[in-house]
Amino acid sequence: MVGSIIAVVVVLLLLGMLLSARIVQQYQRGVLFRLGRVIGVREPGFTLIVPFIDSLRKVSLRIMTMPIQSQGIITRDNVSVDISAVAYYHVVDPVEAVVAIENVEAAINQIAQTTLRKVVGQHALDEILAETDRINARIPEILDPLTKVWGVVVSPVELKDIQLPESMKRAMARQAEAEREKRAKIISAEGELLAVDALSQAADIMQAHPVTLQLRTLQTLAEIAVDKNSTVVFPAPLMTTIQELGAFLARETNVRFPVTSAVRTTPASDPDAVVDEGQGESDM
Numbered sequence: 001m002v003g004s005i006i007a008v009v010v011v012l013l014l015l016g017m018l019l020s021a022r023i024v025q026q027y028q029r030g031v032l033f034r035l036g037r038v039i040g041v042r043e044p045g046f047t048l049i050v051p052f053i054d055s056l057r058k059v060s061l062r063i064m065t066m067p068i069q070s071q072g073i074i075t076r077d078n079v080s081v082d083i084s085a086v087a088y089y090h091v092v093d094p095v096e097a098v099v100a101i102e103n104v105e106a107a108i109n110q111i112a113q114t115t116l117r118k119v120v121g122q123h124a125l126d127e128i129l130a131e132t133d134r135i136n137a138r139i140p141e142i143l144d145p146l147t148k149v150w151g152v153v154v155s156p157v158e159l160k161d162i163q164l165p166e167s168m169k170r171a172m173a174r175q176a177e178a179e180r181e182k183r184a185k186i187i188s189a190e191g192e193l194l195a196v197d198a199l200s201q202a203a204d205i206m207q208a209h210p211v212t213l214q215l216r217t218l219q220t221l222a223e224i225a226v227d228k229n230s231t232v233v234f235p236a237p238l239m240t241t242i243q244e245l246g247a248f249l250a251r252e253t254n255v256r257f258p259v260t261s262a263v264r265t266t267p268a269s270d271p272d273a274v275v276d277e278g279q280g281e282s283d284m
Helices: 001-022 095-099 104-122 125-130 132-150 167-208 211-225 236-256
Strands: 022-023 028-034 036-044 045-048 054-060 065-073 079-091 152-163
Touching: 001 022, 022 028, 022 054, 028 095, 036 095, 054 095, 065 104, 065 152, 079 104, 079 125, 095 132, 104 132, 104 152, 125 132, 125 152, 132 152, 167 211
Parallel strands: none
Antiparallel strands: 022 045, 028 036, 028 054, 065 079, 079 152
């Protein structure tokens, strides 16, 4: 009889231990309620509670990742875009996270969507695409004062994907193409300016040293001869030399064979008077 009572007591004690024993993980904190009132926070490790009187709510302090579904947002310049983001938050006050709000995750999700629409709607499309970091930093600044009363701190909120209308994509592609053409024309003009400057310096040097022009002509002829074509090229200096040689020969011929002329006068009474002029002939 006594043995049975002892066995029953032992079983009840073991059952009470099982009902009162709790283990809080390192990344958790336990909010202890006794008869519906918060009496403290249990640190990580093994802890005991009073069965049927106490209840322990475990709250994770790890950083939580929350995807924010795509939002249709109209920017300040009236462009409709679909933007999705991801938010990170963690609990800093376990008691407030349990007492102040019923569902922390759902509340953070809803307020993050609302804030995302508000912040993005205040910027133009170009600002959204070029200043994403500033927008990412602006969203937590708005969320933190609202979520701290819940014992939650929102870490960075990152814009994950920005979907543009097809018409806007084509317009941006044309803009980018025009921008690249502008750069190409500017670079080409700068190259022409440098080339003209170099050519003007070369022309000054050739004017001071005429032999350099002859050397350049010979170099050009050598480059043309490499192609083994049937084109015959007469450089301008060579044609000038030929003309000067022809003029020299003409002068020499005039010196050796001077031009002679004869004039025959007829009487004035002759009506058929004709004056004959001899024309000089020169042999080339």
